[in-house]
Amino acid sequence: MARRIPKVSVVMPCYNAAGTVVRAVESIITQSFTDWELIVIDDGSQDDSANLVEAISKKLPEKIRLIRRPHLGVVGASNYGYSLAQAPLIARMDADDVSLPMRLEKQWCALQESPEIDIISCLVNFAGSHESAGGYAHHVDWANRQITKDQIRLSRFIDLPTPHPTLMFRKELLVNGPAYADGDFPEDYECFLRWIDRGAQVAKVPEVLFDWHDPSTRLSRNDARYDMEAFHRCKAPYLTKAIQQSGCGDRDLWIWGAGRPARKLAKTLERNWKKASGFVDVDPRKIGNYLQGRPVVAVDHLPKAENAVIVCYVASRGAGDVVRGQLLDLGRVEGIDFWIAA
Incomplete structure (x- = not known):
């Protein structure tokens, strides 16, 4: 007898997770929403x-x-798990995390109420150690502040604003091929950027519906595909395309950040698109200098908005918010005149 098609297929890849997988499975079994299958x-x-x-x-x-x-x-x-999913909606789940009891219900309802939305996430509770994993905890705090559709869209080149195991998405997204590509990059981030590039609309349920754990075996801790350089290699072609699609591809490229770390990150974009015409910085020791023949200027000496697109690669904590504020005060539009990419 054929299985009845459920409303949601939950897909959980599992590898050496004996210490946590029962907890993860039980968190699906105890959902308030009951019309699911777990693969x-x-x-x-x-x-x-x-x-x-x-x-x-x-x-x-x-x-x-x-x-x-x-x-x-x-x-x-x-990818194999997704190929077996019978439902029109697929929820990702990891074997070391916990879906809170209302997760599937809230996300399913959100997608029913908003047919234009293709992917729905939620806020998360960081269930790891703030002492030993402070950077991860900071990422969770940042991701939880990216709530609206515009915030998610504009922040996607900083980092992944929707923790991947929180996603529920429409199965139609898989029509053009598998979700994940294999390569020297973070597969979840590349998938997210590719789906948005193809027009997918992303939203969040503005409630905490997920406990995100941080075990020592998590790939993002131990695999070179998830280091900083890999993230920037991954995002560069999608950032280039987004700038071009915004109508600013003919403008000069200016990099915010004249220090060595920012210049190193910016090289991934330059290799994919064009060489920067100059740099912007707030350090008076850098302003007025030249780097490989390109000027370092203060923000008030930038070219007119219609002549420049600015990409910020300053990765120090909070720098992106400061840069955004300064450029917005000058009347520049995020997602057109400037992009935050670190």
């Missing part, structure tokens, strides 16, 4: 993960499917 892709775990899930699935065979596969990595496991 757990065990990616060749060497611990007891698959056996633990199997024991639960035997009690709910009509709701939970366990698929055992040789280890191929998170990209292969996730």
Whole structure:
């Protein structure tokens, strides 16, 4: 007998998560929204993960499917799980996190009420250690401030504003191919940028519906695909295209940040697009100098808005907000005249 098609397919890749996977699965079982299926892709775990899930699935065979596969990595496991999803909506779930009881209900309702939205996220509670993972906690605080559709769209070149395991999305997004590409870049961030580039609309339920954990085994802690340089290589072609689509591709490129770290990050954009005409900085020791024949100027000596597009690569905490404020005060428009990219 064929399975009845549920309203939501929850896809959970799992690899060596015996210490957390039961908690993750139970957080789906206890959802207020009950019309779901859970697809757990065990990616060749060497611990007891698959056996633990199997024991639960035997009690709910009509709701939970366990698929055992040789280890191929998170990209292969996730794409395969999505290919098995029967529902028109797919919710991502990680084996070390927790969906709070109202997550599926709130996200499903949001997508029913707003058919123009393709992807819905939510606010998250950082469930890791603020002492040992302060940077991650700061990222969660930042992501939780990116709430409106415009905030999400404009902040996408800073970092991923929607924690990936919080996403629920329409299955139609997979018509043009698998969600994730395999390469030397963060697969979740590249997927997010690609979907927006293709016109996907993203929103958030402005409520905390997810506990985001930070285990020592998390890929973003240990894999070179998730380091700073990989993020900037990933975003550069999409940032270039976004600038060109905004109608500013013929303008001169100016980089905000004349220090070595900002210049290093900016090289990824220059390789994808064009060489910067100059740099902007607030440090009086840098202003008035030249870097490889290009001037370093103060913000009030920038070319007119119609002649320049500015990309900020100053990555120090809070710098982007300061730069945004200064440029907005000058009448420049974010997403057209300037972009924050760090």
